[in-house]
């Protein structure tokens with residue numbers, strides 16, 4: 114399997130030439146490329162877009178790489194409808210990475226006086242943003258205690274030739290590893306990797322124990338060892354197929370204002386951990402592709418969040434409830450906050466078990482709705498119909514109060530300590546003795562379909 118972005122995009126373009134848009138007209142990096150993406154979205158169009166002529170930079174921007182389930186599925190060699198299932202299955206296995214001594218990104222180097230992050234077309238996306246932001250920067254680092262690797266996307270504000278502001282608000286591994294480095298009185302060496310194969314993007318989101326390497330799990334997802342190459346100036350490995358690698362460190366106990374930023378919630382976020390990354394050197398491939406993920410609630414940002422969430426939910430739920438048939442993390446809840454579960458219920462009480470297990474996946478989930486397997490959880494109207502006709506609130510709703518729940522820092526309704534209430538709704542029917550549903554007469558239905566086909570309306 115190819116492991117770099119440009120090979121993936123070449124293959125994608127061969128398969129789906131009409132889903133690639135090349136814009137060679139000069140665009141201002143401030144607002145204009147993001148406005149194009151958002152206008153396409155208004156039209157429900159999500160092509161991969163190459164912005165080939167961004168004022169002030171010799172490098173092209175590629176956006177919307179992660180904007181559809183179909184693209185994420187292609188990256189895994191799966192079908193769109195089972196991408197999350199394949200993610201859940203493969204991310205369980207650990208395949209150690211393979212070290213390749215040299216990488217194409219080591220062909221070009223910027224350091225010393227030549228080091229300037231503005232060499233690349235770092236975009237300013239929305240008027241509310243504090244400035245230009247690297248939005249597809251996978252930050253790689255090692256746990257100072259166990260030495261295992263991690264990687265994850267983190268928004269990065271351009272602050273100077275060698276300086277980026279960074280927010281670690283998801284409070285997962287990188288946040289914890291920095292805390293451990295700070296306790297040991299050290300900066301945390303880190304590399305910002307821009308332009309990776311979408312399977313790496315998905316794998317970077319994996320929720321795994323903090324003393325296990327993410328590269329191993331990405332190998333599991335790829336079904337082959339992730340190829341990695343040692344950095345030149347810091348003690349880290351990064352994916353060999355990367356387009357651009359910025360080597361440096363996150364400074365211990367150093368905080369500077371960062372943000373606001375147009376977040377995936379579709380609100381400006383003023384909350385940030387306000388960390389600082391200092392670059393030591395930059396390395397890039399010939400004709401490097403600068404990948405950008407349009408922020409706010411763009412498909413490019415929230416689709417990967419949703420597919421990953423569905424995969425993680427499946428993984429957690431299937432440990433005790435193999436009868437969970439479908440999982441949907443709807444884009445209406447930013448791919449993160451809500452989940453709908455279809456359960457082939459075999460015992461009363463299972464929906465509550467599913468609700469508690471889903472809420473425990475991580476701190477971001479606020480609402481879990483469990484429906485029977487006759488409901489297609491990807492049809493939100495049907496989920497709401499089940500709630501309307503199968504739920505009595507005093508009996509079927511679980512509420513955990515806000516002061517007891519950990520929440521997502523970026524959820525504007527969470528409190529100043531990022532706490533959030535949780536809700537579970539059991540919208541399943543009792544196993545026996547419920548109202549009878551309505552099915553059409555099968556013969557009449559078949560005849561109607563035939564008739565409508567014949568008179569040309571279907």
Ligand SMILES: Cc1cc2nc3c(=O)[nH]c(=O)nc-3n(C[C@H](O)[C@H](O)[C@H](O)COP(=O)(O)O)c2cc1C
Pocket residue numbers: 248263264265266267268269280281282283284285286287288317318319406414417418
């Ligand atoms: C496009 C995108 C942007 C993200 N931005 C941030 C961010 O700015 N800060 C953050 O803490 N998490 C962010 N996340 C979530 C983290 O990347 C994700 O939780 C990841 O698993 C964290 O990696 P870690 O476990 O190594 O900390 C983002 C995710 C995506 C898909």
